[in-house]
Every structure is written in structure tokens, then in C-alpha cells.
Amino acid sequence: MSRITVTYRIRAPRDALDGIARGLALEQSVELPDAAVTDPFVRADVMGRVASVRPGTTDVHTAVIELAVATTGDDVAQTLNMLFGNSSLHAHVELADVEFPSAFLSRFPGPRFGIEGLRRRLGIPARPLACAALKPQGLPSTRLAALCHALAANGIDVVKDDHGLADQAYAPFEERVTLCQRAVLRAAQETGRTCVYAPSLVGAPRALAQQARFARDAGVGAVLIAPALIGLPAFHELVATLDIPVIAHPAFGGATRIAPPLLVGKLFRWLGADAVIFPNFGGRFAYDAPTCAAIADYARRPWGSYRPILPVPAGGLTVERVAELVAFYGSDVMLLIGGSLLAAPDLPARTRAFADALAAATACATGA
Amino acid sequence: MSRITVTYRIRAPRDALDGIARGLALEQSVELPDAAVTDPFVRADVMGRVASVRPGTTDVHTAVIELAVATTGDDVAQTLNMLFGNSSLHAHVELADVEFPSAFLSRFPGPRFGIEGLRRRLGIPARPLACAALKPQGLPSTRLAALCHALAANGIDVVKDDHGLADQAYAPFEERVTLCQRAVLRAAQETGRTCVYAPSLVGAPRALAQQARFARDAGVGAVLIAPALIGLPAFHELVATLDIPVIAHPAFGGATRIAPPLLVGKLFRWLGADAVIFPNFGGRFAYDAPTCAAIADYARRPWGSYRPILPVPAGGLTVERVAELVAFYGSDVMLLIGGSLLAAPDLPARTRAFADALAAATACATGA
Numbered sequence: 019m020s021r022i023t024v025t026y027r028i029r030a031p032r033d034a035l036d037g038i039a040r041g042l043a044l045e046q047s048v049e050l051p052d053a054a055v056t057d058p059f060v061r062a063d064v065m066g067r068v069a070s071v072r073p074g075t076t077d078v079h080t081a082v083i084e085l086a087v088a089t090t091g092d093d094v095a096q097t098l099n100m101l102f103g104n105s106s107l108h109a110h111v112e113l114a115d116v117e118f119p120s121a122f123l124s125r126f127p128g129p130r131f132g133i134e135g136l137r138r139r140l141g142i143p144a145r146p147l148a149c150a151a152l153k154p155q156g157l158p159s160t161r162l163a164a165l166c167h168a169l170a171a172n173g174i175d176v177v178k179d180d181h182g183l184a185d186q187a188y189a190p191f192e193e194r195v196t197l198c199q200r201a202v203l204r205a206a207q208e209t210g211r212t213c214v215y216a217p218s219l220v221g222a223p224r225a226l227a228q229q230a231r232f233a234r235d236a237g238v239g240a241v242l243i244a245p246a247l248i249g250l251p252a253f254h255e256l257v258a259t260l261d262i263p264v265i266a267h268p269a270f271g272g273a274t275r276i277a278p279p280l281l282v283g284k285l286f287r288w289l290g291a292d293a294v295i296f297p298n299f300g301g302r303f304a305y306d307a308p309t310c311a312a313i314a315d316y317a318r319r320p321w322g323s324y325r326p327i328l329p330v331p332a333g334g335l336t337v338e339r340v341a342e343l344v345a346f347y348g349s350d351v352m353l354l355i356g357g358s359l360l361a362a363p364d365l366p367a368r369t370r371a372f373a374d375a376l377a378a379a380t381a382c383a384t385g386a
Numbered sequence: 387m388s389r390i391t392v393t394y395r396i397r398a399p400r401d402a403l404d405g406i407a408r409g410l411a412l413e414q415s416v417e418l419p420d421a422a423v424t425d426p427f428v429r430a431d432v433m434g435r436v437a438s439v440r441p442g443t444t445d446v447h448t449a450v451i452e453l454a455v456a457t458t459g460d461d462v463a464q465t466l467n468m469l470f471g472n473s474s475l476h477a478h479v480e481l482a483d484v485e486f487p488s489a490f491l492s493r494f495p496g497p498r499f500g501i502e503g504l505r506r507r508l509g510i511p512a513r514p515l516a517c518a519a520l521k522p523q524g525l526p527s528t529r530l531a532a533l534c535h536a537l538a539a540n541g542i543d544v545v546k547d548d549h550g551l552a553d554q555a556y557a558p559f560e561e562r563v564t565l566c567q568r569a570v571l572r573a574a575q576e577t578g579r580t581c582v583y584a585p586s587l588v589g590a591p592r593a594l595a596q597q598a599r600f601a602r603d604a605g606v607g608a609v610l611i612a613p614a615l616i617g618l619p620a621f622h623e624l625v626a627t628l629d630i631p632v633i634a635h636p637a638f639g640g641a642t643r644i645a646p647p648l649l650v651g652k653l654f655r656w657l658g659a660d661a662v663i664f665p666n667f668g669g670r671f672a673y674d675a676p677t678c679a680a681i682a683d684y685a686r687r688p689w690g691s692y693r694p695i696l697p698v699p700a701g702g703l704t705v706e707r708v709a710e711l712v713a714f715y716g717s718d719v720m721l722l723i724g725g726s727l728l729a730a731p732d733l734p735a736r737t738r739a740f741a742d743a744l745a746a747a748t749a750c751a752t753g754a
Contacts, residue, residue, distance in 0.1 A: 047550070059524060064523060088554060093588065093589050095588045095589050103637035106640030107665055153417055154423055155457060182415070184467070187456060247471065248620075252617045270471050275643060303472075
């Protein structure tokens with residue numbers, strides 16, 4: 019009987035821990051009191067079981083539950099349901115980590131490109147990558163495209179739509195994608211270096227499929243998608259239809275109830291993201307350095323046959339922090355600087371400073 | 387310029403409140419520092435603005451932000467993105483409430499059946515309704531169908547799949563739906579009263595569409611769907627394809643840190659749910675009575691042209707609480723008793739006791 023090992027963090031008095039752990043094992047499987055489960059097959063092969071509890075030094079403890087793989091039906095939505103369906107409604111429970119057995123993992127293809135595929139597409143084998151964002155929303159497509167060109171021409175490797183750019187009247191999706199893709203191609207002709215434009219896909223499944231088709235036909239080199247926003251099952255299904263790398267955005271992730279490294283580093287990778295954006299420490303979001311290190315670790319560590327994927331720290335980054343962040347994350351990283359480039363009085367100069375800082379940090383890191 | 391009014395609950399020291407509110411207005415719209423937004427149209431018609439802040443007596447305060455309707459592109463996913471995309475990543479921010487302008491609401495059809503449509507389908511004009519669940523998962527379809535028959539024959543109005551029932555090997559979706567639907571029809575022939583069987587639809591968009599078609603062809607009277615699990619945009623798109631009432635389940639809903647009355651009572655209704663299941667107070671989940679009253683209020687209160695929908699309290703209910711809960715919720719309610727019926731030594735007798743208690747409570751409530 020194959021089992022998924024699920025770790026929950028539980029805020030409760032120590033003496034309640036054992037009961038809460040037993041309750042979780044039931045809630046996340048049979049959803050019945052223990053005594054009401056009489057069928058021998060269900061008891062042995064379906065009911066969740068407590069593998070261990072680890073009391074903490076404060077009122078935050080850990081419970082490890084083993085859930086039967088058979089309960090997932092090999093479906094993404096149902097797997098999430100088993101991991102955290104009802105228990106997400108318990109304010110004292112956080113989904114901390116998951117270990118899937120390898121036979122289960124092998125039924126999901128994972129990232130199709132990963133770090134290596136993204137690097138090949140950009141022609142950059144080793145150094146850290148530079149990413150910037152098109153915003154604010156409200157600008158017409160022509161101005162977003164001009165911005166896209168300026169960023170691409172001055173050393174950015176990946177220019178992505180702000181995740182707030184959707185299919186709004188002031189910059190309709192198809193018009194924006196056409197103009198921005200044209201802008202990166204023009205910049206490439208001028209500079210001789212590749213820049214990928216990644217439009218943001220957002221909507222219900224039918225709209226997403228249409229946007230994906232349009233983006234592919236326009237020849238874009240990657241796309242940006244927020245899995246938590248469109249729904250993780252819809253994300254997984256959409257990824258399978260794409261033949262370009264997918265950068266995942268954490269919007270709507272609400273990641274305090276699911277531990278951020280698990281959601282962003284592990285689950286998004288499981289579902290096929292090739293790069294994951296997350297709020298960097300010391301920026302305008304509250305993730306701390308160990309959380310960011312854990313996200314990067316989950317994104318890149320060996321995991322069955324799954325390709326490593328690119329961590330993309332973001333959220334208030336500045337050019338001044340490039341060296342520090344390359345030292346922290348290493349070379350397999352893409353730094354995303356958004357607002358602070360766009361707010362600069364001389365955007366091209368500030369953009370070149372970003373690219374130069376990355377090159378310098380790389381030279382130091384490699385001793386070149 | 388039409389605006390959506392969004393209320394956030396913020397945990398922070400009082401003197402940080404104003405800055406946090408201003409930050410939210412920017413984060414949830416232009417995602418740039420104020421000074422970097424120079425375009426007059428963007429400043430006037432796109433940028434979020436702080437309508438008010440209300441300091442609390444403790445460290446929990448309220449900020450009301452007005453977001454431009456134009457930023458949503460009239461799309462569900464993008465609307466959620468604007469309401470709580472990046473800010474869901476802030477541990478100190480909860481999405482508390484939303485007021486949509488009526489022109490925006492009118493672009494979304496809302497519930498197609500609501501309380502009235504459900505009552506008409508059941509032929510029960512006024513009394514509270516009785517709901518029970520098929521579980522545990524792991525039982526074969528034949529045993530679930532037998533259970534379904536026993537519940538239907540003894541006075542349950544709606545028998546739903548446990549939300550943990552998906553398309554697992556031990557009770558495949560199509561086989562289960564066929565047998566359970568047959569069971570409620572047989573019970574109806576025997577008793578002369580209607581019982582609706584509501585199978586659980588779960589999966590990625592393509593699987594959901596297939597399950598929905600199968601369920602419709604099988605003639606089921608309603609379906610159960612967990613919007614947060616399959617993704618709210620996918621839920622909205624799926625509902626539009628169905629011609630039977632939709633009961634929404636809150637699974638995975640806690641993962642987003644949205645106030646339960648807003649998520650379950652208001653947003654699920656906006657997206658077309660006809661009934662909403664939620665954890666009742668005093669059960670095995672931690673929602674308190676005011677939260678449950680607020681969910682029921684949001685489900686049933688007048689809201690533009692949207693039909694009122696049925697609140698379905700659940701989660702550890704027992705027959706002994708029926709009178710109390712009918713007094714609390716009134717007659718436009720469906721009580722869902724799951725485990726405590728299934729754990730009873732004499733299920734048919736316990737089920738009849740549930741139906742009788744409902745009838746008695748109604749008689750008291752109406753003075754009949």
C-alpha cells in the first residue's frame with residue numbers, strides 16, 4: 019500500500035497534539051470517527067494514519083500523517099483535497115510539507131524545460147538571469163511595448179507582464195502580446211542578444227486556452243501564470259498544452275496556510291512550472307531568508323526525474339542588492355527587479371546597471 | 387469611474403495602519419510606488435485609493451480600498467487577482483469583504499436556481515431540508531449505493547457524495563453515479579417522496595466537463611463542487627454549463643485567508659452556487675456562531691438580481707441539535723448530518739429521527 023507522507027504544523031497546547039493528529043488522519047481520509055470505520059479494507063488501505071508527532075518547544079508542533087495514494091485517484095484536484103481539503107478550514111493547522119512516493123510522481127510529467135531548458139532558450143549557460151516587469155497596468159499597449167523594448171535593449175533576459183496585466187480595455191491581451199513580442203525581436207536585432215517576453219495568462223479555462231494559443235502563434239518565448247489564481251488543477255492541465263517554459267507567479271497563494279516552500283517550490287514544480295517567482299527577504303513582503311532559501315532549495319534539489327527549476331526572487335529588489343542576492347542564491351537564479359527600474363529617472367541606464375551588476379556578481383562567483 | 391469597494395482586516399500596530407492601507411491600494415492596482423505612477427489616466431482611473439481606515443481597539447484594524455472595475459477586465463480570475471493577488475502573501479492582511487457595483491454584478495449571472503429552485507426540484511416549499519453524505523471513501527460503489535438508498539428511503543432530502551469521493555479505483559465515478567442515482571429513484575418509487583443525489587465533481591477542467599456530462603445524462607438532481615479546490619474561475623465556467631443546482635463545498639478554502647462569510651457566502655454565490663456547505667459552530671471546526679450567521683446572511687440576503695442561496699451547516703452535526711439549529715438559521719436552511727448518521731448502530735432509525743426532528747422543529751417554528 020503506497021502512502022503519501024504529509025507534514026502538518028499545528029498550533030495547540032501540547033496535551034492536545036495527539037488527539038489533533040489522530041483527528042487529522044481521519045479528516046483527511048475517511049472523514050468519519052474511527053469507530054464508524056468498520057470495513058477492513060478501508061481501515062487498512064484507505065484510512066489515514068499518524069506516522070509520528072513531534073512536540074515543539076513552543077505551542078507549535080508537527081504531525082506526520084500517511085495518506086493512501088489510492089485516495090487521490092491520480093488527480094491533482096483530488097490530491098490537494100486529500101492533503102488539505104477540510105483541514106485548510108482549521109485555523110490551527112498549516113500544511114507544511116509533502117513527500118510523494120516515486121511511482122505517484124512518475125504519473126505527473128513535472129517541468130518540461132526547467133533551468134536547463136530556459137538557459138538554452140536564452141543562450142546563457144551559467145550566469146544568473148535578469149528579469150523585469152511591464153507595468154503599471156493602465157498604460158496603452160504601445161507604451162508597454164516601448165518599455166519592453168527599452169528593457170530588452172538594455173540587458174534584461176526575461177521581460178514579463180506584470181501579473182496585473184490581463185485582458186483589460188486599456189491594453190487588450192492580443193494587441194499587447196503582439197506589440198511586446200515585436201519589441202523584444204526588434205531589440206534582439208539591434209543588440210544581437212536574446213530577450214524573452216513572457217505575457218501573463220489569466221482567466222477561466224477557456225480564456226486561458228485561447229490566450230495560450232495566441233501567445234504560441236505570436237512566438238513568445240515563455241508565459242507567466244499564477245497557479246493559485248487560476249486553480250492548481252487548471253494550471254497543470256494548461257501546462258501540458260504549452261510548448262514553451264512557464265514562469266509561475268505566487269498571486270492568491272495566501273501562503274501562510276500552506277508553507278511557502280511547499281506551495282511555491284514543490285507543488286508548483288510538481289505541476290510543471292519551469293521557474294517560480296516569490297517574495298524575496300528584505301523586500302516589501304514578509305518572507306524571511308530561511309523561507310526563501312527553502313523555496314530555492316525545493317525548486318532546484320534533485321527530485322525523482324523532475325528537472326530543477328529556476329528560483330525567481332522578487333518584490334522590491336534593487337540593483338544595489340544584486341551581488342548580495344547572487345551570493346545568497348548562487349548562479350542558477352533569475353533576479354526580478356520591477357518597480358525600482360521603472361521608477362528610475364533614466365530607465366535604460368538603470369537597466370544596464372542591473373545587467374552589469376549581474377555580470378560582475380557572476381565574475382566574482384566564478385572567479386573569472 | 388466605477389469602483390469595487392474592498393475591505394481588508396489588518397493586524398499591525400496602530401501607527402503603521404495608514405502606511406499599510408496606502409501600500410495595499412498600490413499593491414492591488416499598479417504595483418508601483420506612488421511616485422513612479424506619472425500617467426494622469428492611470429493615477430485617476432486605475433490606481434487604487436484608500437477610502438477609509440478604521441483603527442480597532444486591539445491590533446486588528448480595517449482598511450477600505452477602492453479598486454477600479456476596469457482593472458478586472460470583467461474576468462473572475464483577474465478580479466480575484468485585483469482583490470487579493472499579491473496581498474494574500476502578506477500574513478498580516480485578510481480579505482474581509484467586497485462590494486461590487488451593480489453594473490459589474492450584472493455581467494455575472496449568479497445562482498441559476500437558488501433556494502427557490504432547489505425547493506421546487508424537491509417539492510418542499512417551506513421546511514428546513516435534510517442532507518446526508520455518502521462515506522467513507524474506500525467502500526465499493528454497490529455499498530455506497532445501498533447507503534444512498536437507506537438514507538433516501540428514510541427521509542433525507544439530498545444525499546451527497548462525501549467530497550472525498552472522486553474517481554478512485556475502489557468506486558469509479560461513472561459506476562458510482564449510475565448506482566447511486568438508481569438508488570434514489572428506487573427509494574422514491576417506494577416512498578413516494580423525492581430525494582436528490584448530488585455526486586461530487588472534482589478534477590481539472592477537462593475531467594470536470596466529462597463528469598458533468600455524465601452526471602447530467604444519468605439524471606442526477608444536483609452536483610457537489612468545491613470551488614476553491616478546482617479553482618474559482620474554473621468553477622464559474624463549469625456552473626454555466628450545468629442545468630442542475632450546484633452545492634458548493636468549502637474544501638481547500640482556508641488556504642487563501644479570505645474571511646469565510648465573504649468566500650463562502652458571497653463569492654461562491656457570485657460565481658453561481660445554489661447552496662453552500664460550511665462548518666457549523668460547536669462542531670469539529672472552529673467557526674463561531676457569528677461567523678456562521680454571517681455566512682447564512684450573505685447567502686440569503688437581497689443582492690442585486692442574485693437569487694438567495696441555501697446555507698448548509700455541517701461538520702459534526704447531530705440529530706440532537708436539529709431544533710436548536712432550525713431556531714438559529716430559520717427554515718431556509720439545509721442541515722447536513724454526515725458521520726453521526728453513518729456511525730449509528732441503526733442507520734434507518736437514526737435517519738428517520740433526523741427527518742422527524744426537522745419536521746417537529748418546523749412545526750414549532752411555524753406554530754403549526
